[in-house]
Amino acid sequence: MYEAYWGLKEKPFENTPDPRFLYHSSQHEEGLYRLLYAVKEQKGAAIMTGVFGCGKTLLGRTMLRELSKDIYRVGYIMNPQLSYLELLMAVATSLGVSGLPSKKTEVLTNVVLDEISKVLQNNMKDGKKTVVIIDEAHVIADKEVWEGLRLLLNFQLEDRFLLTLLLLGQPELKESIDSNKQFSQRVAIRCHLGHMNLEDTHNYVLHRLKIAGREEQLFTEGALKAIYEKSGGIPRRINHICDLSLLTGFGRKLTHIDEKVVSEVTKDLEGE
């Protein structure tokens, strides 16, 4: 709606995890490196925690894009609110197993584990590493489900795992994992995304605008500072504030967004 008015090719602040918009803040960069290290070195499991909206799913999607198909076979599970058997089936399906009965009552755990084992062995023979990314992993509460995930990590050679699990989730994920000692021992890499600082928030906004086609200044320095203060440096909130500011500025035919516009739209948000 406002794109042409602001000289943009597309909307810059959509709350969708589109890797084209990734801004390499120091913490996102470090998070990405750690996840990449875990898969390259075939560690058992890596976890990435962070509050809602800090960029976990975006980094998960970026991993999917970065991991070359020549070397990796990657499964992605978006919603792991599943029972033990359902989760094993989701893992199997995400890795390309087909032909499992659709009725849960007809499926045996051992059969699913066997199928997963076959896929892992075949991938290894083909010279491929296998990775399963589980997003929203903080919703996994059941001990039995953690036990199922631990079983998956039993597929290993002497010096490496045949499967690397990357678990992304809100901060509660850490407690869940720590209370499942057996699983916890297999987590080789941990990282946490916090909020961005003022400088990163500033550069983040400019970066997303640039990708969307606008290089000239649009937000004043005062506006950028206000965006940082009101968003607490959380990308999802920054996007929301910037999007509403652009809409408001368009409605009023402004040439720039200043801190007054930012304050106004954040008042509206607070009133939600």
Ligand SMILES: Nc1ncnc2c1ncn2[C@@H]1O[C@H](COP(=O)(O)OP(=O)(O)O)[C@@H](O)[C@H]1O
């Ligand atoms: N480093 C980043 N660069 C660009 N956009 C980001 C970054 N981190 C988060 N975002 C954006 O913020 C929004 C929320 O991120 P998301 O990955 O969905 O958060 P989470 O999964 O942690 O709740 C998405 O639109 C995402 O693209």
Ligand SMILES: [Mg+2]
């Ligand atoms: Mg997410």
